[in-house]
Every structure is written in C-alpha cells, then in structure tokens.
Amino acid sequence: MAENVKPRVKVPKSASAGEVITIKSLISHPMESGQRKGPDGNLVPRSIINRFTVELNGKNVIDMQLEPAISTNPYIEFDAKVDEAGEFKFTWYDDDGSVYEETAEIEIS
Amino acid sequence: MTMIERARKRRMHRNLVAGAVAATLSWTVAPGAIADPVDEPTIEVNGGEFSLPTRVEPADHVKDALPEVMSGWLFRDADTRAMQLDDFENQGMIFADSGAEAWDTVEGTEGKSCASCHNDIESMKGVRASMPKMNEAGDDLWSMENFINDCRVNRMGAEEWAWNSQPMKNMTAAISVQSRGLPMDVAIDGPAQSWWEKGKEMYYTRFGQLEMSCANCHEDNYGNMIRADHLSQGQINGFPVYRLKDSNVVSIHQRFVGCVRDTRAETFKAGSEEFRALELYLASRGEGLPIEGVSVRH
Numbered sequence: 001m002a003e004n005v006k007p008r009v010k011v012p013k014s015a016s017a018g019e020v021i022t023i024k025s026l027i028s029h030p031m032e033s034g035q036r037k038g039p040d041g042n043l044v045p046r047s048i049i050n051r052f053t054v055e056l057n058g059k060n061v062i063d064m065q066l067e068p069a070i071s072t073n074p075y076i077e078f079d080a081k082v083d084e085a086g087e088f089k090f091t092w093y094d095d096d097g098s099v100y101e102e103t104a105e106i107e108i109s
Numbered sequence: 110m111t112m113i114e115r116a117r118k119r120r121m122h123r124n125l126v127a128g129a130v131a132a133t134l135s136w137t138v139a140p141g142a143i144a145d146p147v148d149e150p151t152i153e154v155n156g157g158e159f160s161l162p163t164r165v166e167p168a169d170h171v172k173d174a175l176p177e178v179m180s181g182w183l184f185r186d187a188d189t190r191a192m193q194l195d196d197f198e199n200q201g202m203i204f205a206d207s208g209a210e211a212w213d214t215v216e217g218t219e220g221k222s223c224a225s226c227h228n229d230i231e232s233m234k235g236v237r238a239s240m241p242k243m244n245e246a247g248d249d250l251w252s253m254e255n256f257i258n259d260c261r262v263n264r265m266g267a268e269e270w271a272w273n274s275q276p277m278k279n280m281t282a283a284i285s286v287q288s289r290g291l292p293m294d295v296a297i298d299g300p301a302q303s304w305w306e307k308g309k310e311m312y313y314t315r316f317g318q319l320e321m322s323c324a325n326c327h328e329d330n331y332g333n334m335i336r337a338d339h340l341s342q343g344q345i346n347g348f349p350v351y352r353l354k355d356s357n358v359v360s361i362h363q364r365f366v367g368c369v370r371d372t373r374a375e376t377f378k379a380g381s382e383e384f385r386a387l388e389l390y391l392a393s394r395g396e397g398l399p400i401e402g403v404s405v406r407h
Contacts, residue, residue: 010197026200026203028207072356
C-alpha cells in the first residue's frame with residue numbers, strides 16, 4: 001500500500017453551458033516503476049496508479065491508462081466541455097487494489 | 110609506420126584537440142546573454158495572491174559582496190519558474206499539506222499535538238523568516254528543525270525526527286508556507302554574532318579536492334554556467350524547496366551537503382554546528398528577500 005496518497009483536483013466553480021473548461025488533478029504517489037533496485041540489490045516491486053477516470057454526473061469524461069514511465073505524483077490536466085451542472089467524480093486506481101476518489105461540483109451560470 | 114610518420118600523426122592529433130578546445134570555448138562564451146537571470150520584478154503566485162519581489166537592495170553587511178540580492182527563481186528555466194506560480198502545480202505543497210496534517214496529530218506520551226500548545230498552524234507566521242536563531246537558553250544557535258525536535262521531545266514526549274526525514278521536511282515545509290512573502294530578517298548581533306562570523310568564514314573557505322568555497326560559485330560567478338547548470342546566488346529564502354531532481358522537498362542542510370560533496374570534500378553533517386552557522390550567514394546575505402514558502406527548483 002502506497003503511503004500518504006492524497007488526491008487533489010481543481011475545477012472552476014461555474015461555467016456557461018457549452019464552455020470548455022480546464023481541469024487539473026494531482027495525486028501524491030511514489031509511482032514505483034518496478035525497474036529499480038533497492039539497497040539490498042533486489043527489485044523494488046512495481047506500485048503505480050494504473051488508471052484514472054473522470055465522470056460528470058455518471059457520464060465518462062476521460063479514461064486514462066497510466067504506465068510505469070509516468071513520474072512521481074502524477075499531474076494530469078485536460079479540457080472538458082460542460083453542458084450541465086453537476087458533480088465531477090475523479091477516480092485513481094492503484095496497483096495494490098486501492099481506489100482513491102475525489103469529487104468537485106460545478107454550476108452553470 | 111616510421112618514427113617520423115608517427116610523430117606527424119601525433120602532432121596532427123594534438124592540433125585537432127587544440128582546435129576542438131578553442132571551438133568549445135568560443136561556443137560557451139558567445140551566447141552569454143542566455144545565461145542572464147530573467148528580468149521579472151516579482152513572482153506572482155496564485156494569480157497575484159502573493160507578489161514576491163525577486164530583487165532587493167543588499168543589507169549593509171553584504172553591500173561589498175553583492176550589488177543586488179536576487180532570488181534563485183530568476184535563474185531557473187521557464188517551465189520550472191511557472192510551476193511555482195500556482196500552488197496547485199507546485200508539488201512542494203503536497204508535502205506542506207502532509208506537514209499541516211501532522212501538526213494536528215497527537216503523538217507521544219503527553220498526549221499532545223503541535224496544535225495543543227500552538228493552536229492553528231497560522232500562528233507560525235514569521236517563524237521561518239527569523240530562522241536560525243538563538244534558543245531560549247541563549248547558549249546555542251538553533252535551526253527550525255532543532256525547535257521542532259525540542260517541542261517533540263520535551264513537550265510532547267515523542268521521538269525526535271531525523272533532520273532530513275520525511276516527516277521533518279513536511280513539517281518545516283508546512284511552517285515555512287505560513288511566512289510566505291515576509292522578508293528574511295535574522296538576528297546577527299549579540300550572542301548570534303560569533304555564529305555569524307563563523308558562518309562567514311566558512312563561506313569564504315575553500316573545501317575539498319576542488320578547493321572551492323561557496324563564494325567561488327555563488328558570489329563570483331552567479332549568472333554564469335557551471336557546465337549545464339546556471340549558478341544562482343545560493344540564497345536560502347526558498348527553502349525547503351521542491352526539487353524536481355529528487356521529486357521531494359529538500360532541506361537547507363541537505364542542499365549544503367550536496368554542495369560541499371560536489372567540491373569533493375568530506376561534508377559536515379546535516380544539523381551540525383558548522384551548517385547551522387553557515388545557515389545563519391546565508392540567511393543574513395538574503396536579508397530582505399521574501400520567504401518563497403516551498404519554492405520549486407530543478
């Protein structure tokens with residue numbers, strides 16, 4: 001189990017209907033590639049976030065597969081077109097089976 | 110191959126090498142302009158929430174050494190500089206957040222957290238700007254790490270944190286962020302003066318097989334390139350920094366160890382008297398520069 005994993009997201013509080021907004025996400029995670037050797041000479045087992053998804057009111061916005069070459073504390077920024085108010089749900093899937101979740105509300109102004 | 114042919118070949122080789130060296134020199138000297146620090150008067154963090162001046166007038170005690178006191182931010186790449194402009198993109202803030210959580214966590218035999226005595230972590234505003242300083246007894250110069258461990262051991266009944274351990278660096282980051290924007294202002298008179306003198310002597314003393322002092326790089330050559338690296342004035346107002354190379358926060362003394370090691374010297378230990386004295390002297394060289402909280406460097 002990766003320690004001190006903490007998800008953070010940044011979503012504008014409101015947008016006009018049909019507006020394209022920028023969403024930023026960051027999660028603290030060691031993203032151990034599984035290729036490095038520890039002080040004892042043995043391989044450090046792989047431990048990464050392997051999938052990241054975002055939904056708006058249950059509808060998929062982005063679904064991303066992450067690979068070991070992605071560095072520590074993955075920062076993901078993307079644009080999304082917003083047609084309705086509601087809740088963004090962010091989900092990170094860890095190799096060890098842990099799932100980290102975060103949500104953010106958005107209003108239509 | 111006759112001896113004459115061999116000699117001619119050697120001579121040709123020598124000429125080739127000399128030509129290559131000359132070419133390299135002219136290449137490094139010519140585009141000097143790209144090595145200049147950028148010309149930004151302030152670091153605008155979070156769209157103007159903090160406006161941190163990047164250049165200040167030197168204090169009286171450094172007037173002879175530096176015409177202008179400059180933030181290390183000016184010497185970094187555009188991408189690295191940009192990361193510090195938004196707390197969300199500044200990954201150092203992850204560590205500061207963990208430190209702030211530890212602030213409220215009860216530990217040790219006394220059943221206390223930092224917050225039990227000091228209330229909200231915002232009460233630490235100004236602390237970073239005056240570090241290092243003499244302890245209450247007045248017999249030792251303490252860095253922030255010493256004060257934290259003193260609290261942990263004597264008030265909380267908890268175990269000491271190692272100087273460069275993760276929880277310690279998270280805590281110093283969390284405390285430093287509270288002072289963001291406040292000018293560095295350390296006491297260098299009274300009992301601290303002998304420490305300051307010692308730090309100054311260290312700054313100008315050559316160490317290691319390369320026989321380099323701090324001043325050789327950070328006073329005589331800031332703005333120049335040392336191989337692929339752009340030398341800054343070595344100011345410490347941005348510490349603890351988030352260093353991209355380490356994907357982690359780095360303490361002041363951890364950076365000192367790195368610098369002294371690079372001179373091919375046996376380094377002093379993090380937390381040693383020598384490094385605390387040097388920290389005081391460096392803090393005084395940066396007097397007036399704002400605390401940059403957790404800054405981002407490469």
